[in-house]
Amino acid sequence: MNQAVTIKGTKSGIILVLDKETPFEDIKVEAAKRFEEASGFLGHNAMGLIVRGRRLSEQEENEIVNIITEHSQLRIVCVIDEESEAKRLFESVNSPDKESVEENVSADSETVEQIVHDYSNNALIYNGNLRSGQDISCEQNVVILGDVKPGASVVSYGSIFILGELRGNAFAGAGGDKNAFVMALDLNPLQVRIADSIAISPDAEKSTKFRLRKKKLLANADSKSNEPEVAYIENGHIVKTSYGPAFLRQLNK
């Protein structure tokens, strides 16, 4: 069922999704009802408001803010105009000669997270191995042409790509970006953190590890099993899969 008004909460603010077709008067009634219901859950915080799904005039915007303050204990400190913000970001990232129509279309449907993603659309490239005690931490994506050994760590606001073996720690999306991921040719870390989730390596197989590793070396490293792997967040948990077509389809959706 398509609801006229949907409320979504994020850390910094609430997202209000409004139906395009419904008349504004109905929206106002519906919004009042929704905020009345949700007021206990939302508490009395100062929050930003993001409106999606339909463009509001300044007057309509004010009316909505009034409805919210009347029917809940929320204090709306600012209204974020996502569209113009997105446009500004896109214009700063993309060169102006690109089709502006396409930009507008994508800006319309992009989420806030996506904007954060685009902001980090460049990468730091590190040549060499990261050994125990060495660490890289930066806001961009990170590409490492080498191994990350146990005791070394990589921290990035964006994603981390290790063209080598990851056996140390990696922390992607350190700024809270849940879409960030960690990719490595051999993903065998002590710890992977993405946004506020954390995954640790299993303990149990420790004693067999040495033998296994030896075996691997002896078996001349059959390249078939050495598929690149990737760790990302799915349903709030960090999962690891091979970095193949299935993952890429999901990523580019």
Place this chain on the structure above:
Amino acid sequence: MGEVIVVTSGKGGVGKTTTTANIGTGLAKLNKKVVLIDTDIGLRNLDVVMGLENRIVYNLVDVIEGNCKRNQALIRDKRYENLFLLPAAQTKDKTSVTPEQMKKLTEELKEEFDYVILDCPAGIEQGFKNAIAGADRALVVTTPEVSAVRDADRIIGLLEANEIKKTHLIVNRLRADMVKRGDMMSADDVIDILAVDLIGQVPDDESIVVATNNGEPLVGDSSLAGQAYMNICRRIEGEQVPFLDLDPKKGIFSWFKKK
């Protein structure tokens, strides 16, 4: 009110970290509440020997600098729930902590724990000074080699100068067959040179290497080294325990007899 024990040696590679892990685990086995602190900032490895390296989120320097709460950085052991580890930072160096800060930290921790055991780095510089700052008691680890004994002597002198009166000696990696042949100093020979009380002698045992690589301290198991470490724990607790006979032949024989 707990006791702060520093495990130190001067020379590297004599078994401070292994001893710390085993004594900590042993005391936890005796139902004591124990926290192990790795003070070897920049070269941490107590976490590996304990098999807890994958759980580290915060470390000693984070606690000192106030980046996290103390209890957030304490890692609970996977075998004993009254055993905790405060790991060292790997990306910093010894100068990120001062003796005063360590003293304050150990004093807070001993309110809460029965034993606070510090794994000291090799050397006599800042790291050593940090580790001994709050200690009530020291365990000096040495091997029966002239170089290790020489360093242990220096360390004992420094401990005395810092007014740590309760100092005991652990002689590690003893080989009964070599001692018998007269090719190695016995624990008694070492004590004669160093003039401190012995609290334990630990044999050179292959099972220690295996246990260390697996991240599972062997204290308390049937191996000779496991028994030796357990005895040290009981002596720390104040019990009178006779020293083990480290002769491996006799050891194996009695092991068969037990079975």
